[in-house]
Amino acid sequence: MIYLDNGATSFHKPPEVLRAVQEALRTCANPGRGSHRPAMAAAERIYDCREAASRLFGCLPEQVVLTTSGTHGLNMAIRTLVRPGDPVVISGFEHNAVTRPLHALGAQVTVAGRKLFSPEDTLEQMEDALRKRPKALICTHVSNVFGYILPVEQIGWLCRHYGVPWILDAAQSAGSLPLAQADFVAMPGHKGLLGPQGTGLLLCTRPPEPLLYGGTGSASLPPTMPEDLPDRGEAGTLNVPGYAGLTEGLRYLHRTGIHGMARRQQQEVRRAAAGLERLGFTVFSGPCQLGTLSFLPHGDCEEAATKLARKGIALRAGLHCAPLAHESAGTLDTGTLRISYGHDACPSQTQALLTAARVLL
Amino acid sequence: MDMIFITFRSITLAQRGERTLRTGGVDCALMRTPKWMENKGCGYCLRLRAGNESRAVSLLARDRVPYNKIYTQNADGSLEERSP
Structure with missing residues (x-):
């Protein structure tokens, strides 16, 4: 099978990720809940994860709130900055x-x-909106449908200039691109960071409003959640095996470096775009594109994805949980077929895709 | 032997403190905070030998690791709170 659905989740994890999950299940109890060896081993695994994340993203370990997914982190950050009725700016993707x-x-x-693949339009429209001083700007770093890399450095500068807090959704960029410094940066652990499902990170410059209330293993007497990072965002028992695996994913990225990762993905996207265009498909490609590429088959997207799956190509069809992005690009009625490369992007994957894609002609 | 206890607001800060001290050559042990030292309930602290206190405090300040309080356990078992 050629796996090209890394935008949904990475599938071929480094072997050390699998080993760490198994080892944690065998040796770890509840972190921060005791001083016996299995509890302390669990606490070590959890701290290792924060430390590995802090090294990769340039923050302090306590600024890393462990979440169950990118969605979890985004919900927490949004609840922190936005109240009912508040004006908020988002991108079209x-x-x-x-x-x-x-x-x-x-x-x-x-x-x-x-406008797809137009950082100029993104910046111009965002600056217009920021002049009205919304309560927050929330945007993705990379479109999960089209791979469009938004100009986040400049967006961050605009937010600071206008004094507007900023939440960055790094679901498709973490592990492939350097991240910008936002008030909150949310990401899943199981996509580009190569960890298991059920893990995520929220990088915080301030304590978030909790989504869940409960035990943290710290300051147990007061009826309120602790005020400090990271405990304020982490009620309940943490997914120790999951974060042990995520730690190894983060260390793998630290060792291999993310710059080469982005370059390889972009090379394959360009190769795939050219090949699919030669086959006569409508392809959404442009500058500022990471490892994700959408295209339109001649018929129904879902049926096309099923045909490709039978040929051993794993990719995704439909709206990709992002109807707004499709509305922006004019593909809301059709959806798209989406190829998304991962850390193992290579020419043979693209070649296999292009060979199999002839079944759609 | 006299011992020093440094308490923290979370296990994460205690762990960062532990790494800071060890990297700086100060041996210490991460442990649950004895209940009488922690007025908000559960917590974690670092235990180290007396005499390392000023070095430990300066390392924690250098790495900006906030801590709550410092306690001394004297050789006779008596305990006293020190100014943080």
């Missing part, structure tokens, strides 16, 4: 993990920057 929490809160949402 947001995932439902951003739009649904905002809808649930009844936020007044301004969508800024809907």
Whole structure:
């Protein structure tokens, strides 16, 4: 099988990730809940994860709040900055993990920057929206549908200039691109960071509002959650095996370096785009694109994905939980077929895809 | 032997403190905070030999690891709180 669905989750994890999960299940109890050896071993594994993340992302270990997913982190960050009815700015390429929490809160949402692969449009529209001093700007780093890399360094500069707090959704970029310094950066652990499902990170410059209330193993007497990072965002028993695996994913990235990762993915995206265009498909490609590529088959996307799956190609069809991105690109009615490369991106994957794609002609 | 206890607001800070001290050559042990030292309930602290206190405090300050309080356990078992 050629796995090209890394935008959903990475599938071929480094072997040390699998070993760490198994080892944690065998040796670890509840972290921060005791002084016996299995509890302290669990606490060590958890701290290792924070430390590995802090090294990769340039923050302090206590600024790393462990979450169950990127969505979990985004919900927590949004609940921290946005109140019902608040004006908020988002990009035209947001995932439902951003739009649904905002809808649930009844936020007044301004969508800024809907032109695909146009950082100029993104910045111009966002600056216009920021002049009205919204309560927050929330945007993805990389579109999960089209791979468009938003100009986050400049967006961060604009947010600081206008004094608007910023939440960055790094679901598709963490592990492949250097991240910008936002007030909150949310990411899953199981995609580019190569950890197991059920893990995520929220990098915080301030304590978040908790989504869950409960035991933290610290300051147990007061009825309120602790004020400090990271405990304020981490009620309940942590997924120790999951974070032990994530630690190894983070260390793998630290060893191998993320710059080469992005370059390899981008090379394959360009190769795939050219090949699919030669086959006559409509392809969404452009500058500022990471390892994700959407294209339109001649018929139904879901049926096309099923045909490709039978040929051993794993990719994803549909709206990819991001109807706003499709609305921006004009593909809401059709959805797209999406290829998303991972840490193992290589020419043979692209060649296999292009050979198999002839079944769609 | 006199011992020093440095308490922290979370296990994460205690762990960062532990690494800071060890890297700086100060031997210490991470442990649950004795209940009488912690007025908010559960917590973690670092235990180290008396005499290392000033070095430990300066290392924690250098790495900006916030701590709560410092206690001394004297050789006769008596305990006293020190100014942080």
